[in-house]
Amino acid sequence: MGLSRSSRKIMLVVVALLLAAGALPPMFAEAETAAKGVVAGTVYEKNGLPAQNATVYVYKEGSNNPSTTSTNARGNFWLNNVEPGNYRVQAKRNYETYTYDSGYSAYAQVAAGETTVYDLTIDAVDGALSGSVKDGNGNPLPGAKMYLYKGSSTSSSVTVEADSRGMFLFPKVAAGEYRTKVSIGIGPYTFESEFSSPVAVSAGTTAQAGELTAVPTKGAVAAAVAGPNGEPINSATVNLYRDGSSVSAANVRTDNAGDAMLKNVAPGTYQAKATYSTFFYNYESELSESFEVTPGNLAASGSLNLKTGQGPPAPT
Structure with missing residues (x-):
C-alpha cells in the first residue's frame, strides 16, 4: 500500500534529521553540511500516483541556470548541498507522445542545515x-x-x-x-x-x-541529345522552357548515352533546348516542338540535335 502525501513529507523530514545527526551512512552524511540545506519532495501524476523518472529543476531566485535531480520509483527526489536562499522547483517528464510539466512552484526559503519540502503534480501540456x-x-x-x-x-x-x-x-x-x-x-x-x-x-x-x-501532382520529361554527326553527347545541358518563355524552368545534364530526365515537372506546355560547350566551340539545338506535361506521366521532348552556335566553325 502506498504512502500518503503527509506520510511522504514526514519521511523526507526524518531523512533530513538523520542526515544532520550523522545517523545515516557516510554516502548520505556527506550530502549535507551545516552551511547548506536540502531540497526534497515528491512528484505526482495527475491521478495521484508517484511520478517515476521525472526530472526536477531547482532554480535559485534570480537565476535561469537550474540544478537538476530525478525522482525515484516512489516519486521522491532530493538535492543535497543547496546554498541557502529562495528557490522554486519545476518537474518535467518527456514521453514519446506528450510532455508532462508541473509548472513552477512558489518560491520557498532553503536554510542551512534544514530540508525544504516541495510537492509537485505533473500533467500533460501538449x-x-x-x-x-x-x-x-x-x-x-x-x-x-x-x-x-x-x-x-x-x-x-x-x-x-x-x-x-x-x-x-x-x-x-x-x-x-x-x-x-x-x-x-x-x-x-x-x-x-x-x-x-x-x-x-x-x-x-x-x-x-x-x-x-x-x-x-507533377510529371517528368525525357530528352536525348545528339551531336552534329548524330553521336550521343555526354554532359550536354537540357533546358526546359514554358511555352512562349525564354526563362529556363528547369535543366539537367545528359548521361553517357546522351539521355536526360527532368523530374517533378509542374504540369503545363513546354519546349526543350540543348546546349553544349567545349574549350573552343559552343553548340546548341533548336527549340523542340511544344509538348504537354501531365501529372504522373513521362513526356518526351524528342531528339535535340546540336549544331554550331557561337565561336569558330565546328570541326569536321
Whole structure:
C-alpha cells in the first residue's frame, strides 16, 4: 500500500534529521553540511500516483541556470548541498507522445542545515496528431513526408515520416487547430494530398487526422541529345522552357548515352533546348516542338540535335 502525501513529507523530514545527526551512512552524511540545506519532495501524476523518472529543476531566485535531480520509483527526489536562499522547483517528464510539466512552484526559503519540502503534480501540456496515408490504389506509402500546419497557415516547420504501414504521428503538439498534408517522391514524380480537414489538438490526447490520399501532382520529361554527326553527347545541358518563355524552368545534364530526365515537372506546355560547350566551340539545338506535361506521366521532348552556335566553325 502506498504512502500518503503527509506520510511522504514526514519521511523526507526524518531523512533530513538523520542526515544532520550523522545517523545515516557516510554516502548520505556527506550530502549535507551545516552551511547548506536540502531540497526534497515528491512528484505526482495527475491521478495521484508517484511520478517515476521525472526530472526536477531547482532554480535559485534570480537565476535561469537550474540544478537538476530525478525522482525515484516512489516519486521522491532530493538535492543535497543547496546554498541557502529562495528557490522554486519545476518537474518535467518527456514521453514519446506528450510532455508532462508541473509548472513552477512558489518560491520557498532553503536554510542551512534544514530540508525544504516541495510537492509537485505533473500533467500533460501538449497533445499529438495521427493518421495514415495511401496512394490512389489504397496502398500505404511508407516514408511519405507529412507536413503540419497550424490554423490557416500555409507554412509548415514540423515534419514526420509515415512508417511501414503508412501511419504517421506528430508528437508533442501544442494545443490548437491543425491541418496536415503529404508529399512523397515516387520515381520521377511527386505525389501530394489535399490538406486534411482542420483537427483540434488538446493536451494529453491524440487527435485523428484520418486517411490522406496522395496522387501525382507533377510529371517528368525525357530528352536525348545528339551531336552534329548524330553521336550521343555526354554532359550536354537540357533546358526546359514554358511555352512562349525564354526563362529556363528547369535543366539537367545528359548521361553517357546522351539521355536526360527532368523530374517533378509542374504540369503545363513546354519546349526543350540543348546546349553544349567545349574549350573552343559552343553548340546548341533548336527549340523542340511544344509538348504537354501531365501529372504522373513521362513526356518526351524528342531528339535535340546540336549544331554550331557561337565561336569558330565546328570541326569536321
